[in-house]
Amino acid sequence: MPTDEYILYFSVFFQQSLTQSAAIEAGREGEKNSIKESIKYGNKTTAVESVAKCTNLSQSSMADNYKTAPFDARFPNQNQTKNCWQNYVDYHRCQKIKGEDYEPCDYFRRVYKSLCPLRWVETWDEQREEGCFPGKI
Known part of the structure; x- marks a missing residue:
């Protein structure tokens, strides 16, 4: 299912x-x-x-x-790939700095879940677990 x-x-x-x-x-x-x-x-x-x-x-x-990502002036174009990436990285940075129980970090999670294809997120999660994620978290 x-x-x-x-x-x-x-x-x-x-x-x-x-x-x-x-x-x-x-x-x-x-x-x-x-x-x-x-x-x-x-x-x-x-x-x-x-x-x-x-x-x-x-x-x-x-x-x-059912939620969609709000408008972000840093990413005004139709292509939202960078927006997806930035919110994914920001979510994990926020969790690393503030801890996993810090509620404002959930904003970034909701946005990247709304924008990013599931396969990308799965790949990035695997890369983080293996220690070869290309972003700075």
Whole structure:
């Protein structure tokens, strides 16, 4: 079964097609139109509810974990690779300096989890464990 992170990542990029296809499969034309309207006017709650129904997750767990990274003026372009990297490094620096129980470090974790592909994070975690991570933490 896919992890919650994978499902959230999937839902962000494919929520419109997934929710529309779910409504079509269920044969509910009215629901299909309401989902289209919700997405069109930015009602994320309805889209998240539909994705939760399709993936058999509770609505509250989807909505609680559905967060995107805020705008950062240091990274104004569409490519967010550097933003991902910087927040990953900042999170681990913060934990090293302040300790693992320091709550403000969680901000960096939430941002890098929102921006970074899971495979990159897994690779960087492995590199840190092996002592060959290229960043200065």
